[in-house]
Amino acid sequence: MGTVIPFPRRRTRTDAPSAPTPDRRTDLITRVARGDESAFAELYDDLASIVFGVVLKVVRDHAMAEEIVQEVFVELWRVAPRFDPERASVSTWAATIAHRRAVDVVRSSQARRAREERDGRRAPAGHDDVVEAVLDHHDRQQVTAALAGLTETQRQAIELAYFGGLTYAEVAATLDLPIGTAKTRIRDGLIRLRDELGVDR
Amino acid sequence: MTTDLHTLAGAYALDALDPDERRRFEAHYPDCDTCRVEVEEFRAVAGEVATSIRREPPAHLRDQVLARIAETPQLSPAAPVIDLSERRAARRRTGALLAAAAAAVAVIGLSGALISISNDRDRAEQIAAAVADPDALVIDLDPTGDADGAIRVVWRPGTTETLILADGLDDPGSGRVHQLWALGAEGPVPAGLFDVEGPSEGRLTDLVDPAGWAVTVEPAGGSTAPTGEIVFVTT
Structure with a gap:
């Protein structure tokens, strides 16, 4: 997760705890892994906006996103005993499970059909339409700056894949690139983001 | 590669x-x-x-999530993660009449209650015929976690019809359904939707020679590719 900078977060829940540190999250997940439901409630308060944010971004449908968020948290509860802090931070773990679930739902034909009807097959939205989101400004500014440091193709490829839920082959078709190029732009874009954000798992 | x-x-x-x-x-x-x-x-x-x-998600979601996890068992820390790609089907041929007869008894035992209640003679005869078919495979699936119940699939290689027998499965939840998948070389192929109890007829959307079978919970109407966790799988 790189450097931990304490930063006040805006929260809608007035009784929410102050922004947890990775250490506190690890402590929470250890309790959750032992079946502690009150620890899970705290973890929910901490992670819900991350999970909902990424799911909504991919499925772009409030009702569907709410349903997926429930599934994701039930899954996080279920697999918490297998969480390995060596492999990922708690927030990365949650975001990984949330994103995959959202993408899988979008790719199931029913959901895709409904989405395309609603959107008239418009290209997936970019990063800008989330300005109304409840954001941690520090996180957002850092990521926005890092994305701005990419080449146009790298940025588009990563956003289409991550926010749009496209496969890299679909990214290639959308951007009119050779398939291998789309795959490479995603990877070298991520390498650049990794270095820019100082991410070390 | x-x-x-x-x-x-x-x-x-x-x-x-x-x-x-x-x-x-x-x-x-x-x-x-x-x-x-x-x-x-x-x-x-x-x-x-x-x-x-x-x-921030809507506030009501929190209570729903907490209510659901209170009823959801957790995985054990040590158990190995099931890797579908390495699973091989239990391909028990029921060629011998004796085996077929035994299977028929077991199958009727599994779904007999429903058949006798609905008095659906065609259904019963169809099941009996399917398991008596010397070329049919009778495939048992095992739960991957704490899922309740039993699932048995009857399928004859080279055909697309499946007969799925379920007994005492967990309720998949409103708007959701159990879906069977044939694990073909090109990926999972939809093989039928079914109820928590009793026999259901399924159909492979593609003629494959599966290496195994798996069951997931999917949105009502089923999916073209699995979106849920595997709840039953051949071992």
Whole structure:
């Protein structure tokens, strides 16, 4: 997760705890892994906006996103005993499970059909339409700056894949690139983001 | 092919592989130090991006989630993760009449209650015929976690019809349904939707020679590719 900078977060829940540190999250997940439901409630308060944010971004449908968020948290509860802090931070773990679930739902034909009807097959939205989101400004500014440091193709490829839920082959078709190029732009874009954000798992 | 796989870590971390490539990469990367580290780092990058687009969900979701987890058993810490790609089907031929007869008894035992209640003679005869078919395979699936009940599939190689016998499965939840998958070389093929109890007829959407079978819970109407966790699988 790189450097931990304490930063006040805006929260809608007035009784929410102050922004947890990775250490506190690890402590929470250890309790959750032992079946502690009150620890899970705290973890929910901490992670819900991350999970909902990424799911909504991919499925772009409030009702569907709410349903997926429930599934994701039930899954996080279920697999918490297998969480390995060596492999990922708690927030990365949650975001990984949330994103995959959202993408899988979008790719199931029913959901895709409904989405395309609603959107008239418009290209997936970019990063800008989330300005109304409840954001941690520090996180957002850092990521926005890092994305701005990419080449146009790298940025588009990563956003289409991550926010749009496209496969890299679909990214290639959308951007009119050779398939291998789309795959490479995603990877070298991520390498650049990794270095820019100082991410070390 | 190995070189090829190494370049997929980025797309994989963003869930941007098609199902076949995802499966191949998942069979590869845990044992490849380079890819494993890349996947973990790229996922952390994606996690940072996710954190930058936070949105507070509606407040009512919290109570729903907490109510659901209170009734959801957790995985045990030590149990191995099931890797579908390495599963091989239990392909027990029921060629011998004796075996078929035994299977028929077991099957009728499994679904007999429902058949006798509905007095559906055609159904009963169809099941009896299916399991008596010397070329039919009778395939038992095992729960991957704490799922209740039993699932048995009757299928004759070279055909697309499946007969799915369920007994005492967990309620999949409103708007959701159990779906059977034939694990073909090109990926999971939809093989039928079925109820928590009793026999259901399914159909493979593609004629395949599956290496195994699996069951997931899917949105009502079923999916073209699995979206849920595997709850039953052949061992």
